[in-house]
Amino acid sequence: MRDGVSWSRSALGSDLRRRGSLVTESAQPRAREAEPRQGRPVLLTVDDDQSVSRAVARDLRRRYGNEYRILRADSGSDALAAIREVVLRGEHVAAILADYRMPGMNGIDFLERAMDLVPHARRALLTAYADTDAAIAAINVVDVDHYLLKPWEPPEEKLYPVVDDLLAAWQREGRTPEHKIKILGHPWSVASYEVRDFLARNLVPYRWYNVDEPEGQRLLAAVGVEAEQIPVVVTSGGAPLVQPSLSQVADAVGLTTAAAEEFYDVVIVGGGPAGLGAAVYAASEGLKTLIVERAAAGGQAGQSSRIENYLGFPDGVSGGQLTDRARRQALRFGAELIMARSAVGLEIKGPARRIVFDDDSSVLSHAVVLASGVSYRQLAASGADELVGRGVYYGSASTQAAACAGDHVIIVGGANSAGQAAVFFSAHAAKVTMAVRGDSLERSMSAYLIEQIEAIDNIVVRTNTRVEKCEGLDHLQCVTLIDTRDDSVEVVDAGHLFVFIGAAPLTDWLPAELLRDQAGFVRTGPDLVVDGERPPGWDLDRDPYLLEASIPGVFVAGDVRSQSVKRVASAVGEGALAVTLVHRYLAE
Structure with missing residues (x-):
């Protein structure tokens, strides 16, 4: 997009024009007003302060006028009326900038209602410094993409980068929802x-x-x-x-599946919270960064229906929302992300490290961050393996939510991920049963989540319970549960079962010289130095750094690391710390 002055006047309803509450910015002669405007997406600004409204529209017009139609409204109600007319015309709203302090309907309330009409439009809140808390609340409540502090002068530094980001995200994800x-x-x-x-x-x-x-x-x-x-x-x-194949699907929908370069400063294996945290810091600090993800950005955290104990989100945030923000942030800083591609080999090539992918391609890098996460352990129940994807699922499959309507859903596990899934599916299913092997939830689940579960009538928690058998013809139909206190057996009808038990590290592809503990998690730092002896083959005149593995230049972050804390916040922190250690390693 370039600065431009090609504009046409709004053709919205005469009632709005008479009130003068809605204005389309124009910098062209009036003879151009009748030109067709189909296909020109809308940038909408809402502010009851006329001077601010004109200033926003003026700055947007200068940069985006060639490609977008600028609308401005004096109130939330007038803006909603404008959005309805735009939608009825079959046009698109690309982005909305709304003032927080407006009489009658503040910016948060307006954006929440606007989401129902144009869910793909990107959203930003205009706020004064004193209202920063309100802006943070908006991020939680209505998934605001950005907030802008007034004044935003100069726009080249404070306004345009934000709007560029909004429009880039909309172009990627929301421009043509009708052509799915x-x-x-x-x-x-x-x-x-x-x-x-x-x-x-x-x-x-x-x-x-x-x-x-x-x-x-x-x-x-x-x-x-x-x-x-x-x-x-x-x-x-x-x-x-x-x-x-999934890689063919990824190519067809525009996801990147092959690395653009042959050599990187750092390759990050895994796009969960740890990998994304590492990518944001590495790319923002000027390192040429590649992220490799086999399934989807976010990992297991991205499947969580609600994370309520992550710093800065007092009202909670879905795993998908949180990790999508992190993904966009990493890409904005210049990180490269390839999808539907698994790492199958790690080799030492002199001072470089070679990562081999499942299509036999490979890349070289100065350093590697292993953030490949974990997978849920397999359910040791008769018939479960045969019914995976046909009623039995590992992790939270949000695509099955509608199919669970009126059904009995069984959640296997007693940690936070299982509790979050139980709360999520309780809004769809007639009944949710949690099958927990332990004698209580308190040992493995956060207190806030236990309180939520206790308050939901259609969730039943069965402790000291294991799943013995899964049965069904073409899909899951019934499940056999065993009470381990007295070995009593009960067969219950259920069409969906979601497994959240334990964690198996995804480390089978790593070479033998990269040391792991008995469970397969990668050992790092002080854990590698035993009785003053460094790991076999270690050729540097120093001990391994805190998150460094037994191969120099290979760092580990998140759940895949031995003795790590299995929390989203700690994974993000380890990803950031790993990049600090990468810098130290590269400076040697």
Whole structure:
């Protein structure tokens, strides 16, 4: 986008024009007013202070006038009326800048209502320094993307970078929601579930078609394939992909799956909180940074329906929202992210480290940060493996929320992730049963979450309980539960079971010289020095740094590290600390 003065006057309803409460900025002769405007997205500013409103519109007009239509309104109610008319015209609202202090309807209330009309529009709050707390509250309550302090002079430094970020995010995720990816599949097809879950976790909009229903059958016939060949992914351009791999799906929807360079300062394996934390600090400090993620940015934390004990979010935040912000922040600083790609090898190449990927490609780097996280341990119940993706799921599958309506859902596990899932699914399912092996929740779950669970009528907590068997024909239909106190058995009807038990580190791909503990977690720092002896093969005249593994230049952060604290905040902190140690290593 460039500064420009190509403008046309609003053609909104005459009632709004008469009141003069809504204005379209124009810098062209009046003869240009009748030109068609379809396809020009809207930038909307809302402020009851006329001088501020004109100043915002003036600055936006200078930079974005060639590509966007600027609307300004004097109140939240007038702005909502304008948004409704824009939506009815089939046009798009790209971004909204709203003042916090407005009579009748403040900026937070307005943005919350605007989200219902234009959920893809990006949102920013204009606020005075004294109202910073309100801006932080807005981030929590209505998922505001940014807040701007008044005054924002000079706009080149304080306004335009924020609006550029808003528009870039909107262009990526919200410009054409009507042209969604189509997935043709069956609700109980494992491959269909994997594609749906992959796209949902990567915030790619899609429309689902059941091939057992007429519309799905019609589209399947149009593609020219049989029902046995599902899933079929039809791209927004109309190209069908039959039984695609996740990397093929990623390529088709515009996700990056291959590294752009051959050499980086640091390669971060894993895009969870630790990896994203490392990426933000590494990229912002000028390191050429590559993040490699096998599934979706956010890892297990990204699947959490609600995180309520993360610093700075007093009203809680979904894992998806939190990690998407971190992903966008890392990319804004220049980090490169490749998706649907697994690391399968780590090699020492003199002073460099080589990461090998599952497609046999590879990259070199000065340093590596291992932040590959963990996976949930497999459920030792008869029949569970055969029903994965067909009623049995590991982690929280938000794509299955609607299918749980009126059903009995079983949550296996007693830690925070299990509790968050129970609260989430209780809003959809008729009943949620938590099967907990321990004798209480207090040993493994935060107090605030226990209180929430106790207050929800349709959640039942069964302690001293294990899952013995999962049964069903084409999908899960019943589950056998054992009370370990007296070995009593109960078979319960259930269509969905979500597993949150333990954590298995994703470290099988690492070389033998990278030392791990008995559970497979990577040992680091002082844990590698035994009786004053450094690890075998260590060739530096110093002990390993705090988060450094037994291979120099390889650092570990987050859940995959031995004796780490399994919390989002500590993972982010370790990611940041790892980058500090990377700098120290590179300076040697």
